[in-house]
């Protein structure tokens with residue numbers, strides 16, 4: 001199109017300059033943005049209500065005053081005590097056989113909303129309980145979750161978060177080298193509260209799910225562990241059904257895993273059996289029997305000098321008598337990571353393209369184990385000789401060993417009173433313990 005000639009003709013007919021300018025602007029917009037916007041529309045109309053935040057949105061943490069912190073601490077304690085399950089009027093009460101999907105949430109609302117959109121499209125999602133475990137309390141996050149109508153859900157809140165302990169352990173403590181003041185000290189702990197929170201939260205959340213819910217004592221269901229930057233495929237629960245039958249060919253303890261990096265051409269109808277190791281910590285799933293074994297070996301998680309919960313869990317498994325701990329994994333991941341993309345939206349678009357022409361919901365599923373002439377391939381993973389560091393502080397070890405504070409909680413009749421004594425108890429308790437660190441060498445601790 002000869003734009004110059006067009007504008008010239010318009011001008012001699014008396015069309016004002018600004019009209020021409022607007023026209024050009026419109027054509028430019030249509031050319032470069034409109035097709036992409038249309039293409040981006042992979043969110044079905046009835047799920048648009050869950051998409052509120054655009055790619056530029058960043059939830060900036062707000063610094064709280066100490067009065068606000070104690071108020072928030074008691075709100076959180078009350079919510080964790082009440083443990084309300086929503087949407088039971090529609091989907092019935094949770095039983096000890098219900099599958100639980102638990103999502104660890106920090107502050108990435110943009111990605112979380114696309115995870116919710118993907119969950120809404122999972123077939124049979126109405127049969128599960130979704131648990132959102134938050135390390136950051138914010139009305140916008142809670143509101144987004146509260147909109148869910150497609151299944152039962154509940155929200156729990158990690159009570160030893162950086163938000164509640166901004167200037168002291170388990171947050172950033174004055175005794176940490178990475179303390180808020182930034183001054184170098186001679187004796188300081190090399191821990192960084194911003195990095196230790198994730199491993200603590202994972203452990204606390206698993207303990208909470210398997211011990212503190214009304215049906216925990218008799219719980220026989222499967223728990224699938226997710227994070228806010230995950231994206232699930234519609235046949236997640238369809239595959240779970242096959243994988244639950246795996247004890248027919250794989251007796252003894254094992255894990256299920258739904259995640260691994262995506263690659264082209266992976267079979268949707270294959271399950272692979274191999275020994276477990278990260279990165280198969282994405283979309284991990286297991287039941288209470290395995291959790292009890294893990295919890296019984298908690299020292300190998302809590303004292304292992306590594307910030308990653310996945311490698312700490314691997315360290316637990318290597319202490320099990322029945323080794324290696326096997327996993328049954330979907331060859332084609334059903335849980336994909338959105339963190340490798342610039343935004344949740346970009347991830348969703350790419351994943352939609354990956355799924356074009358593929359066949360989900362396989363009817364026949366095969367489980368395969370890789371053997372060579374020397375026996376099973378990858379029968380035992382090489383374990384790192386030691387952890388990657390960042391987790392050597394005795395205070396972190398002790399908090400981790402007693403995540404639900406079962407030894408410090410008194411009676412819980414009066415929620416408000418318990419809350420306050422609870423928080424002060426913990427702080428007092430751990431500050432005292434922290435002093436021990438100073439005259440202990442790191443070697444003694446691990």
Ligand SMILES: *[C@@H]1O[C@H](CO)[C@@H](O)[C@H](O)[C@H]1NC(C)=O
Nearest residue numbers: 219220247252254287288289
């Ligand atoms: C957990 O799964 C295993 C099979 O992997 C099964 O033998 C065990 O009974 C299950 N535990 C519970 C509590 O359902």
Ligand SMILES: *[C@@H]1O[C@H](CO)[C@@H](O)[C@H](O)[C@H]1NC(C)=O
Nearest residue numbers: 434435436437438439440441
């Ligand atoms: C650590 O040092 C403090 C004083 O610096 C001392 O009171 C305490 O007994 C020591 N603790 C241990 C375990 O040695």
